[in-house]
Amino acid sequence: MPDTTSRPAQPVRGPGADSVATTAGEADVDDRLAAVAPVAATPGPNLRPGSRGRGGWLVPVAAVASAVAVLLLGLRAGDALAVAIPGLPDPGPVTTWALPVVRLLADGLATLTVGMVVTAAFLLPGDGRSVSAYGWLLLRRAGAAAAGWAAAAVTLIVLTVSDLLGVPVDELGVPTVVSFASSISQGRALLLQAGLALAVAVLARVGVSRGLAAATALIALVGVLPPAFTGHAAGAGNHQIAVSSLALHVLAAALWVGGLVALLMVRRSRQLADAADRYGRLALGCFVAVAVSGTANAAVRLGDVSQLWQSRYGWLVLGKLVALAVLGTLGAVHRSRTLPALRAGRRGAFARLAAGEVVVFAATVGLAVALSRSPTPVAQDPLDADPITELLGFPMPAAPTPERLVGQPLPDMFFLTLTVLGIGGYLAGVWRLHRAGHRWPLARTASWSAGLLLLAAVTNLGVARYAYVLFSAHMVQHMVLSMLVPILLVGGAPVTLALRALRRPTDPQVRGAREWLLLALHSRPARLLTHPLVALGIYAGSLFGLYLSDLLGTLMRSHLGHLAMLTHFVVAGYLLFWVLIGVDPGRPRLAHPLLVIIHLASMMAHGFFGLVLMQTTSLIAPDWYVAVHPDWASSLMEDQRLGAGIAWAFGEIPAAVVLVVLVRQWIRADRREQARLDRAAARAEATGEPDDLARYNSFLAAAGRADPTTPDGSAAPGDGRVRRAGPD
Structure with missing residues (x-):
């Protein structure tokens, strides 16, 4: 790709002016964009960051060509075009060829959308409360890409129905498509993705504030996830690993690829070097996440390492590994050569290498789509599958013993990743404070680490297996996640550590992690959620709402629902105990007598919930627990009463610990206030005032x-x- 550090002057059309002339150099491009980009959301038609010049279309054309070529080769090599669903007619050549191509289009547009909105919101500097001129340009393009993404997702609904039923597209009826989109998991996932993409398209076109851009970026990131919870991953034997690893894989890949493409789009910006530095740190984390999650996902689908060279699917996996190694090497070259040159004002090498990297990325995305359409060595949803294994994702465990509760791990990539990142980031913050000559209490580090390790234990060890089939084991998991884990995490004071350890950006127009954290702490949603009565209502209301309705059974049947439920337990407990005993900054705390009253109210609600469960005569989530009830277990009602007793008695010790901490904080606060008054009196006596x-x-x-x-x-x-x- 040619060096783009200078271009001939070009007119740019914008609101309020017929044209704005520029001179060569990126400084004029920035000024030109600033002249047409809105200060308060005034769109400028036909805004371009300069002429594309010769070869300006080379990178997009090469990327599309490589993606399509590798997709077609991968489909042929992986036997994706030769496999037919037994007992169903062929859907026809239109569906056979259009489905993977439209899937590639949807994935590509989703990646572009994520990269552009994330770059506009987080990587580029802003202009006060608004995004920068180049950020506005990216948001405009992201809106168009998101609209195409939504259209592709809707098209995928029709093509997927045709593929599953073996009926050509022109023979499908509207009621059939509507039924698929409303009642089948794959259809609902695609419909949800289309809705989220449409929301991104609207938000990206109507707003320019940095806060709205950040919210749009979060919606876009969520939008890439729904298909990850259906398809190959959801049907894998160990779908706990398969689904969570695929979700992590998709998120990291979208950030990695999309961010680089967005940087190429704004390669003439004066802030490119700073944005590229921030992207480099993000890209390194994404590379590690893609490598780890991809390896875990491939291991589930291959079944045996020998399938790497003995199966066609394994050949495609090897191709992705080679592509990952090439991309990792290119990233290392960026960090060692092109980024230093970029900081010195020489951006040609960065642009050329990034352009080549984008082409490799595009080919890798095409290969990934081919993999998603290829049959795996480990059969997905085999005809002779055990129905219990189909429901749980693993065989029915034997009767629980202490050794089995610990020695039968059920790895979940979501909570394992959360634990590793949480402990690693916390220790990095402590180390940064230590290097700066500041001390951080060891007790807080121990509390935070213990909380995350306990979180990983109850979601990844043998107890997690039994929590699927026994109500009593599920209640143990619930109580640990909603009480013990949050108390330990709150004791770690992570927000205080982050505010002390995170560096302030040198550019006042750049919002770093510290600035975004402060904005989140003082935002209206945060103030609402941390209101004591709201936190108490969320904590107590979720107990009754989950177990006295049909919600528990619904969530247990879906891995996504199960993840959301366990995450909610931790978040609800964290909010309540942060209000009661937290030391992190945020909403002003209530007086300690009122906090004691709120804590007593939470204890009463918890105890009343346990009594209600013990006295109920109807089964909770009967459809689920009847379907997975093990032969060696006691009756369902006996196990439910045991779980109710655990819920009633479990909270006594953690509640007593919180009460002791709360009273201790009360005494310390009184002592600090008395000491302050004494110092004020001494100063007054010394000054005579x-x-x-x-x-x-x-x-x-x-x-x-x-x-x-x-x-x-x-x-x-x-x-x-x-x-x-x-x-x-």
């Missing part, structure tokens, strides 16, 4: 002189003055 207590006594004395009697006519006792407390 009255302190707050002296002024208050003067006020009481004046009031007593104005009204020397009490309301009943008797003399007021004493002089009304407040004496200072003696030494503690």
